[in-house]
Amino acid sequence: MSKRVLPVILVIVSSLLLLGLAxxxxxxxxxxxxxxxxxxxxxxxxxxxxxxxNPLTKEGVALGRLLFYDKRLxxxxxxxxATCHLQRLAFTDxxxxxxxxxxxxxxxxxxxxxxxLWGPQHFFWDGRAQSLExxxxxxxxxxxxxxxxxxxxxxxxxxxxxxLKLFRQAYGEINAKNIAFAIASFERTLVSxxxxxxxxxxxxxxxxxxxxxxxxxxxxxxxxxASLRGGNCIDCHSQFLTSGFNAKFDGxxxxxxxxxxxxxxxxxKITKMKADRGKFKVPTLxxxxxxxxxxxxxxxxxxxxxxxxxxxxxxxxxxxxxxIMEATNQPSDSEQLQISLNLSEDEKLAIIAFLHTxxxxxxxxxxxxxxxxxxxxxxxE
Numbered sequence: 001m002s003k004r005v006l007p008v009i010l011v012i013v014s015s016l017l018l019l020g021l022a023x024x025x026x027x028x029x030x031x032x033x034x035x036x037x038x039x040x041x042x043x044x045x046x047x048x049x050x051x052x053x054n055p056l057t058k059e060g061v062a063l064g065r066l067l068f069y070d071k072r073l074x075x076x077x078x079x080x081x082a083t084c085h086l087q088r089l090a091f092t093d094x095x096x097x098x099x100x101x102x103x104x105x106x107x108x109x110x111x112x113x114x115x116x117l118w119g120p121q122h123f124f125w126d127g128r129a130q131s132l133e134x135x136x137x138x139x140x141x142x143x144x145x146x147x148x149x150x151x152x153x154x155x156x157x158x159x160x161x162x163x164l165k166l167f168r169q170a171y172g173e174i175n176a177k178n179i180a181f182a183i184a185s186f187e188r189t190l191v192s193x194x195x196x197x198x199x200x201x202x203x204x205x206x207x208x209x210x211x212x213x214x215x216x217x218x219x220x221x222x223x224x225x226a227s228l229r230g231g232n233c234i235d236c237h238s239q240f241l242t243s244g245f246n247a248k249f250d251g252x253x254x255x256x257x258x259x260x261x262x263x264x265x266x267x268x269k270i271t272k273m274k275a276d277r278g279k280f281k282v283p284t285l286x287x288x289x290x291x292x293x294x295x296x297x298x299x300x301x302x303x304x305x306x307x308x309x310x311x312x313x314x315x316x317x318x319x320x321x322x323x324i325m326e327a328t329n330q331p332s333d334s335e336q337l338q339i340s341l342n343l344s345e346d347e348k349l350a351i352i353a354f355l356h357t358x359x360x361x362x363x364x365x366x367x368x369x370x371x372x373x374x375x376x377x378x379x380x381e
Contacts, residue, residue, distance in 0.1 A: 031168070031169070031170070031171060031172045033057035033058065033059040033060060033169065033170050033171075034057055034058040034059060035055065035056070035057055035058070036056040036057055036058050036060075036061055036189070039056055039189060040191075041117065041191055041193075042191075042193045042198070042240075044201065044240045045115065045117075045118050045193070045240055045241050046118060046240075046241070048117040048118055050117075050188065051131070051133070054133065054181045054184060054185060056185055056188060056189070057170065057185070059166070059169045059170035060170045060171065060181060060182050060185040060186075061182075061185045061186050061189055062166070062170075063166045063167065063170045063171075063182040063185075063186075064181075064182035064183045064184070064185045064186025064187070065186045065368075065369075065372055066163075066166070066372055066373075067081075067179060067182055067183050067186075068080065068081045068082055068085075068183055068186050068187075069081070069082045069371045069372060069373055070373070071083075072153070072156050072157070073140055073146055073148055073153060074100075074101050074140075074145075074146035074147065074148055075101055075146065075147040075148045075149070075152075076101055076147075078101060079100055079101050079145070079146050081136075081139065081183065082371065083100075084098045084100070084110045084139075084145075085110060085112075085113055087364055087366075087369055087370055087371075088290075088364050089290050089291060089364075090112045090114055090192070090286070090287035090290045090291050090360075090363065090364060091112050091113035091114060091190065092109075092110045092111065092112050092290070092291040093110045094292070094293075095109070095110065095293075095298065096109060096293045096297065096298025096299070097109055097297060097298055098110045098145075100139075100142070100144050100145035100146060100147070101144070101145070101146060101147045102143060102144040102145075102147065104144050106144060106145065107297075108124070108125045108126075108296050108297065109125070109293065109294075109295065109296055109297060109298040111124070111125065111281075111283055112283065112284060112286070112287060112291050113187050113190050114190055114191070114192040114284055114286045114287060114360075114363065115190070115191060115192055115193075115241060115243065115284055115286060116132060116187055116188060116190065117188050117191070118241050118243065118246065119238075119241060119243035119244050119245075119246050119251055119282075119284065120243075120244045120245070120246055120249070120250070120251030120252065120281055120282070121246060122249065122251075122252075122270075122281070123135040123281075124138075124281070125266070125280045125281050125296040126265070126266050126267055126269050126270060126280065126281070127249065127252060127267055127270050127281055128269070128270055131184070132183075132184035132187050132188065133177075133180040133181060133184045134180070135184070136179070136180040136183035136184050136187070137150070137176060137179070137180050140153070140179075150176045150179075153179070154174055154175060154176065154179075157174050157179075158174050167182075170182060189368070189369075190363075190369060191363075192286045192287060192360040192363040193360070193363075194360050194361075194362045194363065195286070195287075195357060195358050195359055195360040195363075196211075196356075196357040196358075196359070197215075197354075197357040197358050198360070200357070201240070207354075207357060208353070210349065210350045210353040210354075211350070211353045211354050211356075211357050212354075213346075213347070213350040213353075213354075214231075214350035214351040214352065214353045214354025214355070215354045215357075217229065217230055217231040217233075217343075217347055217350060217351050217354075218231050218233040218234060218237075218351055218354055218355075219233075219234045219239065220232075220234070221234070221235055221323075221327060222327055222328060222329045222341065224328070224329065224330070224331055229329050229343075229347070230327070230329070231310075231341065231343065231347070231351050232310070232323065232324070232327035232341060233285075233351070235321075235323040235324075235327070236253050236255070236282045236321070236323065237282060237284075237285050241284060241286070242284055242285035242286055242288075242358065243282060243283065243284035243285070243286075244281060244282030244283075245282075249267060249271070249276070249279075251281060251282050252266070252267045252276070252279040252280060252281055252282065253279055253280070253282055253321045253323075253324075254266075254277075254278040254279045254280075254317060254319045254320050254321055255280075255310075255314075255321060255324060256309070256310075256313070256314035256315050256316070256317070256320050256321075256324055256339070257278075257295060257299070257309075257315065258278065258315055258317065259315045259316065259317050260317045260318055263277050263278035263317055263319070264278065264296075264297075265277060265278075266278050266279045266280045266296075267279040267280065274318075274319075275319060276319065277318075277319050278317055278319050278320075279319060280296045281296075285355060285358055286358050286360065287358060287359050287360055287363065287364070288303065288355050288358055288359075289303065289355060289356050289358070289359050290359060290364065294306050303352050303355055304348070304352065307343070307348045307351060307352060308348075310324075310341055311340060311341045311342070311343050311348065312340055312341075314339040314340070316339065324339065325339060327341060328340055328341060328342060329341055329342040329343060330342040
């Protein structure tokens with residue numbers, strides 16, 4: 001090699017090294033997050049899909065967990081996603097209708113975030129979000145919930161060196177789409193699958209006599225001709241998951257809460273179809289003993305009130321679910337015209353006993369789902 005060529009090569013190599021250093025300083029290298037290899041889901045829950053553009057990654061889930069608990073996502077830094085979704089209450093808030101930064105009651109009861117991978121992939125009681133990513137941004141911007149301007153939020157997060165690093169590792173940059181991606185990724189990991197009922201399904205234990213009777217009633221559509229008594233629960237709350245069916249809007253139903261004159265729009269607001277008036281998303285019954293009060297407006301304080309509603313309190317309307325209208329344990333020759341399951345007292349108590357087997361204590365105590373921020377202790381005077 002000539003003496004003239006060597007210096008030229010050295011200059012080129014040096015220039016490339018300097019250019020590489022400058023690129024890595026001003027523009028982060030390609031994002032290569034780690035696949036979430038430890039994530040598992042019970043096969044009995046059925047098929048689920050992760051969006052191709054938002055795969056589950058270790059970095060994305062960790063970032064989503066931080067954002068979920070960060071009160072900076074609200075305009076006045078007082079409310080986080082976790083304010084209305086408390087882990088100890090299976091990610092509900094214990095209120096009939098949630099309250100955000102405005103101090104006003106919202107239209108709906110806070111829904112559990114357990115097992116959102118399955119069931120109707122239309123979120124909120126009225127189905128207004130078609131993905132968890134879309135769902136994540138709606139409360140942040142809602143004037144009564146978190147009232148946060150997304151551009152302002154991005155500026156706040158960008159000013160935090162820790163968030164800059166985490167976003168760089170997970171998605172590359174801080175923007176609204178990636179904020180939604182991260183929160184949705186965390187929410188997809190909130191799998192509840194270790195209740196007493198799950199342990200029963202795995203053959204690890206037996207249910208008590210009352211719980212087993214309740215399970216059978218839960219799973220049965222009553223058939224008087226066949227002398228089959230049932231609670232009719234399974235017709236809407238699909239087996240194992242106990243949430244609504246996931247095909248299109250099959251997971252939404254009018255369950256007889258109100259007559260025609262008092263029906264709220266529900267799904268009709270989204271589909272613009274009168275046939276959907278009064279239909280709301282069928283929620284999961286997983287951890288149901290922890291998620292009172294019940295229904296979209298929190299009108300029932302106890303599981304007993306819920307059972308009494310389905311037994312004797314159904315109100316007829318044009319869009320009432322036919323599965324509810326035809327479900328009865330009453331003999332066909334009865335003079336009773338009111339829609340009624342006609343359950344006995346013991347049968348109601350048995351169904352409630354079974355519902356309590358759906359509580360997953362490992363879910364509400366799982367550190368991977370808990371608040372990652374230090375808890376501020378108020379000193380004693």
